Amino acid sequence: MKRRTLVIVVVVVAMLSVIVAVAASLLHDGLSARAKPTQIETVIARNARRLAIPANARLTQNPVLASVEDLRDARLHFADHCAICHDNDGSGETAIGSGLYPKPPDLRLPQTQNLTDGELFWIIENGVRFTGMPAFASGGEHGGTQDSWRLVHFIRHLPHLTDAERIEMERYNPKGPGDREEEQQESDFLKGATPRRKPESQDHHKE
Template sequence: MRRLVWFLAGVVALLIVLSGAAFVYAKIWAEGFSAREQPSAVERWGAREARALAMPAGARERKNPVPNSPAILSEARAHWADHCALCHANDGSGDTEMGKHMYPPAPDMRKADTQNLSDGELFYIIQNGIRLTGMPAWGGSEHDAEDSWKLAHFIRHLPHLTVEERMEMEKLNPRGPAEWKEEEEEEKFLKEERTNEPQEHHHH
């Protein structure tokens, strides 16, 4: 009798697993696996729950050991502009060529979903990245850990970022070869202007 119960439980468990797999296959078969689609609400919720479960005990409760100050924020802002803005945008909206077209896309970090994460959670994510997404792991050295705590302060500041701060960040964003070339040409042009200037003055 006991064996029969175990057997039936086994069959039921197998059926659940198989129907889950069948559901996923059917979905992929129907929709392909393009990164262009938007993750469904169920997927987003599932991914967040899975992430919360995978976070080691205590990570959430860790307090930020770096005191917040304008100097720390300014340093983290420059760091963000250089390393994170490519996907997350200077203002944290995720509205960039890369961030938008990832699956899952870079979220708008000014919104509650991100702002409700604790500093400890933000720190853990920055250090370890998020599996199966475009979010890389940035932690390696002691120095990285300090930077990550500073970035957690900056992420809290994102909803209050000023226009001046954003403009300052634009100067720090990494540039691709096309932009460097454009700048080089502009400079060459300005130089020519400058060397032409004295002659023009003579004419007048």
């Protein structure tokens, strides 16, 4: 009887320690999104995500053949919908991407490239809960499953992206009023309309 009580106490203490360790791991840095997820969190999250993706979805083959045209469509689609967080080259080093928790991983590295086509497709279609990764399955201009499969081809291409491709993508990145004004000024300047002057507000950076 006494032994049984001891076993129960040991089990309860062990469970409480695990809960405290996980809570401490989750609550580090006062829940600031500027922090980097701990190793434990990353391992738990990636494994939980893997388990949550149904096995048959994981093994689905890409039904879309990657023609040159399809690859270009996917590239420009990525520039428009994904690069705001993932950057055109997939590094994830954008103002929004680096402010997220967890941050978007570098899509060129093995941890992403080793995911199956089916897993990449599932993530694009369904998003990842508790992260900034949105589900694109019914997302407005995102044109259905074909578009997601084309994006899978593009993600495979990311480690070999050329400078020319990246520069073309920049023209398709979403733009704010400041960028548009700058483009307009550049185009006016190239047409020889008015001499181009920098707005004075930029000068204080030089001081």
